[in-house]
Amino acid sequence: MKRILTTTAATALLAAGPALAEWNPDGPIRLWIGYGAGGGTDVQGRTLAKEIEAKRGWQVIPENKAGDDGTVMSAQLKGEAPDGQTLGFAITTTYDFAPMNSDNLSPEDFTYITTTAGSQMAVLARAESGWKTLDDLKAAAANEPIVWANWGTQVEAGAEIVARALGIDVNHLRMKGGRGTLNALVSMDANVAWGGGVQKPLVEAGELVILSSAETGPVALAPEMPTLMDQGIDLNLGYQYIITGPAGMPDEIRDEIGSVIAEILADPESETRQFIEKQYPPAPIVTQGAELREQILSTYEANVSMMKALAE
Amino acid sequence: MDLLLQYLVLGITSVFTAADGGLWLLPMGMVLTGVVIGILVGATPGLSGPFAMAIALPVLVSIFGYGNEALYPVLGCLLGIMKGATVGGAVPAILFNTPGTPDAFLTTVDGYPLAQKGQGRRAIQTAHFASVVGDNFSDLVLFIAAPVLAVAVERVLDLPEKSALIILSLCFMAAVVGKAPLKGLIGGLLGMFVSLVGTTMSGDGPRMTLGIPELGGGLPLTSCVLGVLVLSEVLIAVEDMCRDRAAAKGPVSAPEMGPRLSWGERWRMMPAILRGAGIGTMIGALPGIGTTTAATLSHDTARRRSKSPDSFGKGAIEGVVATESANSAVSGANLIPVMSLGIPGNFAAVFIILAVETIGDFAFGPQVFRFTPIKEIEGFDTIMNRDLVMAFGLFTMMVIANLCNWSVGSFLMGQLGRLIRIPKDVMLPVILTVSLTAAYVQDGGYVGLLSACVFAVIGYVLRRLEISILPFVIGFLLAPALEGLIRGSFTASGGDPWFLLKSPIALVMLSLSIWLLVRMFRQSRTVS
Numbered sequence: 001m002k003r004i005l006t007t008t009a010a011t012a013l014l015a016a017g018p019a020l021a022e023w024n025p026d027g028p029i030r031l032w033i034g035y036g037a038g039g040g041t042d043v044q045g046r047t048l049a050k051e052i053e054a055k056r057g058w059q060v061i062p063e064n065k066a067g068d069d070g071t072v073m074s075a076q077l078k079g080e081a082p083d084g085q086t087l088g089f090a091i092t093t094t095y096d097f098a099p100m101n102s103d104n105l106s107p108e109d110f111t112y113i114t115t116t117a118g119s120q121m122a123v124l125a126r127a128e129s130g131w132k133t134l135d136d137l138k139a140a141a142a143n144e145p146i147v148w149a150n151w152g153t154q155v156e157a158g159a160e161i162v163a164r165a166l167g168i169d170v171n172h173l174r175m176k177g178g179r180g181t182l183n184a185l186v187s188m189d190a191n192v193a194w195g196g197g198v199q200k201p202l203v204e205a206g207e208l209v210i211l212s213s214a215e216t217g218p219v220a221l222a223p224e225m226p227t228l229m230d231q232g233i234d235l236n237l238g239y240q241y242i243i244t245g246p247a248g249m250p251d252e253i254r255d256e257i258g259s260v261i262a263e264i265l266a267d268p269e270s271e272t273r274q275f276i277e278k279q280y281p282p283a284p285i286v287t288q289g290a291e292l293r294e295q296i297l298s299t300y301e302a303n304v305s306m307m308k309a310l311a312e
Numbered sequence: 313m314d315l316l317l318q319y320l321v322l323g324i325t326s327v328f329t330a331a332d333g334g335l336w337l338l339p340m341g342m343v344l345t346g347v348v349i350g351i352l353v354g355a356t357p358g359l360s361g362p363f364a365m366a367i368a369l370p371v372l373v374s375i376f377g378y379g380n381e382a383l384y385p386v387l388g389c390l391l392g393i394m395k396g397a398t399v400g401g402a403v404p405a406i407l408f409n410t411p412g413t414p415d416a417f418l419t420t421v422d423g424y425p426l427a428q429k430g431q432g433r434r435a436i437q438t439a440h441f442a443s444v445v446g447d448n449f450s451d452l453v454l455f456i457a458a459p460v461l462a463v464a465v466e467r468v469l470d471l472p473e474k475s476a477l478i479i480l481s482l483c484f485m486a487a488v489v490g491k492a493p494l495k496g497l498i499g500g501l502l503g504m505f506v507s508l509v510g511t512t513m514s515g516d517g518p519r520m521t522l523g524i525p526e527l528g529g530g531l532p533l534t535s536c537v538l539g540v541l542v543l544s545e546v547l548i549a550v551e552d553m554c555r556d557r558a559a560a561k562g563p564v565s566a567p568e569m570g571p572r573l574s575w576g577e578r579w580r581m582m583p584a585i586l587r588g589a590g591i592g593t594m595i596g597a598l599p600g601i602g603t604t605t606a607a608t609l610s611h612d613t614a615r616r617r618s619k620s621p622d623s624f625g626k627g628a629i630e631g632v633v634a635t636e637s638a639n640s641a642v643s644g645a646n647l648i649p650v651m652s653l654g655i656p657g658n659f660a661a662v663f664i665i666l667a668v669e670t671i672g673d674f675a676f677g678p679q680v681f682r683f684t685p686i687k688e689i690e691g692f693d694t695i696m697n698r699d700l701v702m703a704f705g706l707f708t709m710m711v712i713a714n715l716c717n718w719s720v721g722s723f724l725m726g727q728l729g730r731l732i733r734i735p736k737d738v739m740l741p742v743i744l745t746v747s748l749t750a751a752y753v754q755d756g757g758y759v760g761l762l763s764a765c766v767f768a769v770i771g772y773v774l775r776r777l778e779i780s781i782l783p784f785v786i787g788f789l790l791a792p793a794l795e796g797l798i799r800g801s802f803t804a805s806g807g808d809p810w811f812l813l814k815s816p817i818a819l820v821m822l823s824l825s826i827w828l829l830v831r832m833f834r835q836s837r838t839v840s
């Protein structure tokens with residue numbers, strides 16, 4: 001609740017001052033989407049591009065650069081000019097976790113402009129398994145091998161942390177994106193999976209169940225289910241959708257881009273906002289500028305410690 | 313059953329309903345456009361359906377963009393081209409002894425002598441009728457078989473079995489495509505090798521990118537396929553043209569067309585058409601074998617069963633019936649492994665998969681055919697398997713394409729004689745310009761352009777070495793899926809090194825693959 005209030009307040013504040021803007025791009029803005037066509041990031045990015053154009057008259061060209069949790073995109077973004085005309089759209093994990101596995105990427109390589117929405121990270125199982133909680137999963141592990149579907153190093157480490165906390169063995173299955181993990185679960189290649197938000201229709205159709213939230217609070221689809229932290233597992237895998245630029249972007253450019261996005265996300269008529277409300281409820285999450293940078297850097301440090309602890 | 317009907321109705325209506333609920337005729341218009349383009353392309357010697365699909369895909373994506381609303385018009389047009397080209401290919405084969413597409417090669421055997429005897433119109437109408445009936449038949453089989461197969465796959469096949477199935481498909485394809493199976497295998501392996509460029513699924517960063525960050529996400533698929541398939545063909549055509557210039561022939565004139573085909577004759581052809589369609593459908597459902605084999609087998613069967621086998625090759629109408637019904641039946645059946653498993657069987661299927669991957673929000677595979685109960689939640693949304701609605705939408709567009717082939721196809725087929733006169737000097741620069749522009753627009757500017765050019769050279773070398781391009785392209789396309797499955801089955805087994813050999817089904821499939829490989833080596837020894 002506290003996060004929602006902060007978000008709404010920040011949104012209202014930013015929405016109040018759009019007219020102060022001075023900066024205008026010299027040409028089209030390239031919005032590099034760090035994931036493939038059709039997913040949640042892609043839909044948000046393309047809708048947002050259309051609405052920025054309508055709001056400011058800037059030409060925004062979305063382009064998919066998928067691969068490796070957004071790092072294929074971020075590795076290219078790093079080398080671009082910080083003039084506000086090349087932006088990246090990915091998730092916070094791209095900056096606060098993925099650089100750990102890369103020799104030439106660091107969280108300092110980017111200017112953090114704004115977040116747009118937050119995940120609905122949860123532990124999922126098939127409804128037909130009959131499991132309702134993590135304890136049911138633990139009990140089942142005594143009789144059958146547990147295969148946990150995930151999409152990246154961070155969430156795989158998360159699955160291992162949960163397994164260790166429950167005292168069970170799990171085998172990990174790496175799929176492409178959230179949609180991939182759900183397909184693995186539905187087609188019975190795995191019996192547990194992480195879902196960041198795309199699970200909504202399958203949970204509502206009663207095919208999948210949420211065993212636990214992996215956010216700091218409960219997820220909207222199962223408000224009664226406890227978080228991992230509530231159950232004594234010190235793990236928060238929640239992430240936000242984020243727009244960035246290369247490091248060294250002047251503050252006025254960063255703030256102007258941030259402010260137009262905040263305006264769009266504050267508008268109840270906005271298509272992007274409506275998509276976020278539906279897919280990543282309950283509302284957009286807008287953290288910007290210095291506060292956002294601080295969030296990324298501190299989460300990066302926390303993730304480094306988590307992986308060190310896991311390796312021990 | 314109710315649920316099936318509900319999804320069927322939703323699928324059919326989704327083709328005609330826009331996002332705002334209004335009437336939407338764009339997909340139908342695009343299917344019609346596709347069929348017309350397909351027939352024209354099929355009737356032009358030197359061009360083929362996959363050729364036109366390769367060029368059309370990037371152009372269509374740049375016009376319609378991404379997302380569900382783009383999927384129907386883009387796929388509608390591609391399906392139309394696929395179906396139109398199979399029908400159109402018969403015209404130059406019959407009238408001028410020059411098959412518009414390689415699939416129509418056998419149509420020349422009986423079609424051309426018929427035209428020489430002054431029965432060109434009858435032969436063309438026979439080809440059209442047999443082709444369209446064959447196509448409808450195989451579509452019907454697709455509609456029934458794909459969901460059943462997909463459900464069976466979901467229930468029976470686990471990760472190791474799925475990995476073994478892809479290995480078997482690749483071996484099978486290498487063994488049956490082209491004249492030299494070993495060359496097919498080399499082509500397939502080469503395709504798999506180049507597909508390694510990009511990122512690993514282990515999170516260890518870029519692989520084989522030569523330090524070029526733009527290649528981090530892998531080689532741009534559409535541009536590479538465009539290069540290896542279309543541009544390499546242009547290079548070969550230019551070279552052949554230079555060589556043949558001295559022996560250039562003058563324009564060819566159309567022979568006397570003769571009488572029409574009567575409805576009585578059509579009716580009497582039906583058993584033969586259905587036999588050809590059955591052969592085509594069976595062959596088409598297997599990956600890689602393709603239309604030429606289906607046509608050959610069907611023609612041979614018809615000759616052996618005929619009361620006058622000697623007339624075959626001298627203008628037997630049964631010959632035209634057998635080849636055209638079989639080669640057209642391949643196109644629908646080829647989508648069975650695509651829809652249920654995501655494994656392409658021929659070039660046309662490759663482009664259908666590429667379109668789906670490029671546009672996003674939909675992927676072929678067993679998960680498409682889940683019959684999720686449809687529930688309406690007030691004030692929110694309707695819960696259902698939207699992929700299944702889309703699959704039925706695609707089926708609907710295939711039926712529309714067939715209707716277009718029946719009606720427009722019948723009219724166009726009679727008018728196509730003059731396409732043969734388009735000189736290659738005009739066609740080649742147009743194809744080259746459109747392909748390069750398409751590669752530039754589709755795949756991130758110069759990266760797309762350069763990849764297309766590099767793959768054009770690869771394609772040229774492969775063709776000159778008589779290595780079939782199809783295993784190369786399919787290896788290139790399937791390798792990432794195979795890598796994902798093998799990595800997945802290894803980790804899901806808890807790191808068991810024998811993970812592929814512990815399931816009897818996987819073991820059978822792998823044994824079959826090894827048997828195919830041994831057979832290929834033996835064959836190559838016998839040949840040499």
